[in-house]
Amino acid sequence: MRSFIVGDVHGCLDELDELVATLDARAEDRFLFLGDYVDRGPDSVGVVRRVRELMARFPASAAIAGNHEDKALRDRARRRPGPAWTARASDDDWRFLESLPLLLRLPEHGALLVHGGLYPRFFDLYESIGEVPADWRVGGGKRGERLRRFLRVRTVSGQGAFVALGDEAADSRHWSSVYDGREGFCFFGHDPQLAPPEPLRAAHALGLDTGCCFGGRLSAAVLEEEQRVAPKALRALRVVSVPARAQYAEPRAALVE
Ligand SMILES: [Mn+2]
Incomplete structure (x- = not known):
C-alpha cells in the first residue's frame, strides 16, 4: 500500500482529478x-x-x-x-x-497529519498530544481550545506560543522551523507556498x-x-x-x- x-x-x-490520474x-x-x-x-x-x-x-x-x-x-x-x-x-x-478528525497518526511511517501545525507551547503544557476528545471541535475546555490551534497555526513567538494571523512580531517564526519531531514527522498544509510553489521542507x-x-x-x-x-x-x-x-x-x- x-x-x-x-x-x-x-x-x-x-486539478485534483489530474493529480489522482497522475x-x-x-x-x-x-x-x-x-x-x-x-x-x-x-x-x-x-x-x-x-x-x-x-x-x-x-x-x-x-x-x-x-x-x-x-x-x-x-x-x-x-x-x-x-x-x-x-x-x-x-x-x-x-x-x-x-x-x-483533527489529526491522524501514521505510526507505521513515524508520522502524523495535521492541517496547520504543532506549536511548542502546547508541549510545555502537556508534553504530548495524547488523546484528542471526540468533541474536539467544540469541547475539551482550555486543552480543547489549544488543540484547535493545530488547525490554524503558521507562526509562533520566540517562546513557542501560537501567534494569530496579523499579530506576527520580529521574533515570530514558522512553527515547523522549531518543531523537534517529538510526535513524529508532521505533514501539514494551510500555509500556501507560492514563490516558488514547492513544498515547505523542515527537519521534521x-x-x-x-x-x-x-x-x-x-x-x-x-x-x-x-x-x-x-x-x-x-x-x-x-x-x-x-x-x-x-x-x-x-x-x-x-x-x-
Ligand atoms: Mn488552511
Missing part, C-alpha cells in the same frame, strides 16, 4: 487529505464529493479537518450565512465534514500546500509501504504535483484566513 498525502485542494476539482493508484493504495477542501476555488462541493468518492474507492484512505471546514461548520451551527457552496452541500456532505515537517487556488500547484507526497520518514531520509520523500489551470483567488486572501 502506498500513501498519497494531498495538500489543500480548496475547490480545485480539475498518481495512478492501485486498489490497495490510499489517499490522505490534509484539509481545506472548500472555499477560494471553483467547485467546493465537487471536491468534497470527490474526496468522499476516493475514500470509498480506496478504503484505507482518510481525510482530516482544515480551518475552512471548521469555519463553515461553526457558521452553520450559529445559523450564520456561509459562502455560496454551503447552500448546495447535502446532509451527507455536512455529516462528512463534521466527521473529520513537510508543508504540502503549494497554493493551487492561487495559481500555484496541487501537490501530494508519496510514501511507499513501510517507508519511515526520518530527517535523514527526507530527500527520498517523493512529491508529485500538477499545475493550477487558472488563478482562482488573490494570494492576498491567504492573509485573511
Whole structure:
C-alpha cells in the first residue's frame, strides 16, 4: 500500500482529478487529505464529493479537518450565512465534514497529519498530544481550545506560543522551523507556498500546500509501504504535483484566513 498525502485542494476539482490520474493508484493504495477542501476555488462541493468518492474507492484512505471546514461548520451551527457552496452541500456532505478528525497518526511511517501545525507551547503544557476528545471541535475546555490551534497555526513567538494571523512580531517564526519531531514527522498544509510553489521542507515537517487556488500547484507526497520518514531520509520523500489551470483567488486572501 502506498500513501498519497494531498495538500489543500480548496475547490480545485480539475486539478485534483489530474493529480489522482497522475498518481495512478492501485486498489490497495490510499489517499490522505490534509484539509481545506472548500472555499477560494471553483467547485467546493465537487471536491468534497470527490474526496468522499476516493475514500470509498480506496478504503484505507482518510481525510482530516482544515480551518475552512471548521469555519463553515461553526457558521452553520450559529445559523450564520456561509459562502455560496454551503447552500448546495447535502446532509451527507455536512455529516462528512463534521466527521473529520483533527489529526491522524501514521505510526507505521513515524508520522502524523495535521492541517496547520504543532506549536511548542502546547508541549510545555502537556508534553504530548495524547488523546484528542471526540468533541474536539467544540469541547475539551482550555486543552480543547489549544488543540484547535493545530488547525490554524503558521507562526509562533520566540517562546513557542501560537501567534494569530496579523499579530506576527520580529521574533515570530514558522512553527515547523522549531518543531523537534517529538510526535513524529508532521505533514501539514494551510500555509500556501507560492514563490516558488514547492513544498515547505523542515527537519521534521513537510508543508504540502503549494497554493493551487492561487495559481500555484496541487501537490501530494508519496510514501511507499513501510517507508519511515526520518530527517535523514527526507530527500527520498517523493512529491508529485500538477499545475493550477487558472488563478482562482488573490494570494492576498491567504492573509485573511
Ligand atoms: Mn488552511
